[in-house]
Amino acid sequence: MNNDFIFGLHAVQSLFETKPERILELWIQKGRTDKRINQLVDDARGQGIAVRFVERNRLDAKVEGVHQGIVAKVAAAKVYREGDLEDLLDSLDTPPFLLVLDGVTDPHNLGACLRTADAAGVHAVIAPKDKSACLNATASKVACGAAETVPLVQVTNLSRTLAWLKERGIWVIGTAGESSGNIYQADLKGSLALVMGAEGKGMRRLTRDHCDSLIYIPMAGAVSSLNVSVATGVCLFEAVRQRV
Numbered sequence: 001m002n003n004d005f006i007f008g009l010h011a012v013q014s015l016f017e018t019k020p021e022r023i024l025e026l027w028i029q030k031g032r033t034d035k036r037i038n039q040l041v042d043d044a045r046g047q048g049i050a051v052r053f054v055e056r057n058r059l060d061a062k063v064e065g066v067h068q069g070i071v072a073k074v075a076a077a078k079v080y081r082e083g084d085l086e087d088l089l090d091s092l093d094t095p096p097f098l099l100v101l102d103g104v105t106d107p108h109n110l111g112a113c114l115r116t117a118d119a120a121g122v123h124a125v126i127a128p129k130d131k132s133a134c135l136n137a138t139a140s141k142v143a144c145g146a147a148e149t150v151p152l153v154q155v156t157n158l159s160r161t162l163a164w165l166k167e168r169g170i171w172v173i174g175t176a177g178e179s180s181g182n183i184y185q186a187d188l189k190g191s192l193a194l195v196m197g198a199e200g201k202g203m204r205r206l207t208r209d210h211c212d213s214l215i216y217i218p219m220a221g222a223v224s225s226l227n228v229s230v231a232t233g234v235c236l237f238e239a240v241r242q243r244v
Contacts, residue, residue, distance in 0.1 A: 005137045006074050007059075007067040009036055014145025015072060016043050022074045025050045029059055029069035037070060063137050077135055080124070080153040082161065088124055088151060089168065095191040096170055097243070099236065100126045102158060102207045103198035104228055107133040111142025112229035113196070118146035120236040126161060126193070129154040162210040165193050172212050174203055175235060177225060179214035186215045188239035196232050 006015055013036070015023060026044040028037060030053045044051050059067050080088075089096055099122045104110055110133040117125050132154075133139060140147045155161040162172050173186065174195040188194075195211060197203035208214070217226065217234055226234070 004074055004076055004140075005063050005071055006140050007063045007065065007071045007137055008141045009040075009068045009070060010144050011141045012040060012070050012072045015074065015148060016040065018145060018148040020047055020049075022077070023047075023049050023072050024075060025052060025073040027052050027054055027059060027062070027071040027073065029056050029067075030054065032069035040070065065138055065141060077140075077147065080151045082153070082155055082164075084151065085124060085126065085153045085155075085161075088153075092123060095189075096168075096193070097122050097239070098124055098126060098165070098170070098193040099232065100158070100162070100172075100193050100195040101132065101228075102195060102203045103128060103131050103201070104196070105131065105133050106199055107136050107139035108142050109133070109199060109227070109229045110135070111139040111144075111147070113232045114139070114143040114146040114150050114152065116229065116233045116236055118143075118150045120240050122150060122236065124151045124153050126153045126155060126158075128158045129156055159206045159210050162193070162195075162207065166210070166212065172210060174208055174211035174214045175216065175231065176202060176208065176214045177216050179216045181213065181215050182218050183215045183235055183238050184218070186213070188242045192239060194235055194239065196228055196235070199228050 006012055026049055041051055059071050062071055099117050101113060114125060135147055135152055166172055170191040170193050172193045217231060
């Protein structure tokens with residue numbers, strides 16, 4: 001089994017709260033003795049998880065980002081595929097609420113989208129297996145625990161998956177700046193898959209062709225577009241507002 005690393009106080013604490021069985025070892029920077037670190041050390045020891053105290057440069061070498069003196073060595077996260085998506089949808093007792101990321105390659109953006117998806121009550125995030133950010137340590141840290149609660153479903157062929165979702169009665173709405181309808185005029189209630197395009201390039205043509213409709217976010221200032229994670233937040237919470 002492949003291993004990965006989760007770092008940062010909030011991310012590691014969330015892992016203890018949601019999936020402690022994934023934690024293999026806890027690495028703590030020597031000299032760090034604040035209350036939150038001490039509690040996590042106690043939690044680890046109470047669950048039989050090995051704790052190692054190491055120099056800061058050892059942690060710096062393991063991860064890219066601000067680790068705050070704590071790194072957890074973890075078993076690889078579950079990888080969800082098309083078959084898992086079918087099982088997940090079959091288990092729902094409310095209309096499906098899905099987020100589709102078409103080629104988002106920055107792990108920071110992936111993590112931020114997962115965090116927003118969790119806050120909005122999204123049932124799953126769908127992304128192509130290739131040419132997309134993977135759920136690495138950076139994405140997990142930015143997600144602040146959402147990587148453990150929101151299934152990230154990696155699909156081989158996104159266009160085929162969108163067609164399959166439509167066959168199940170799920171309305172597929174894409175976001176594109178040149179579309180004619182704005183987000184506040186769109187009906188985002190019911191079974192919904194919201195498609196966000198890649199950073200800079202937007203949705204691919206085949207993805208766009210499989211959308212039932214396209215919407216845009218009205219922009220009042222000189223800036224013509226938003227970062228994909230910010231745009232995702234705007235769109236998801238407009239859907240939440242309508243669905244309440």
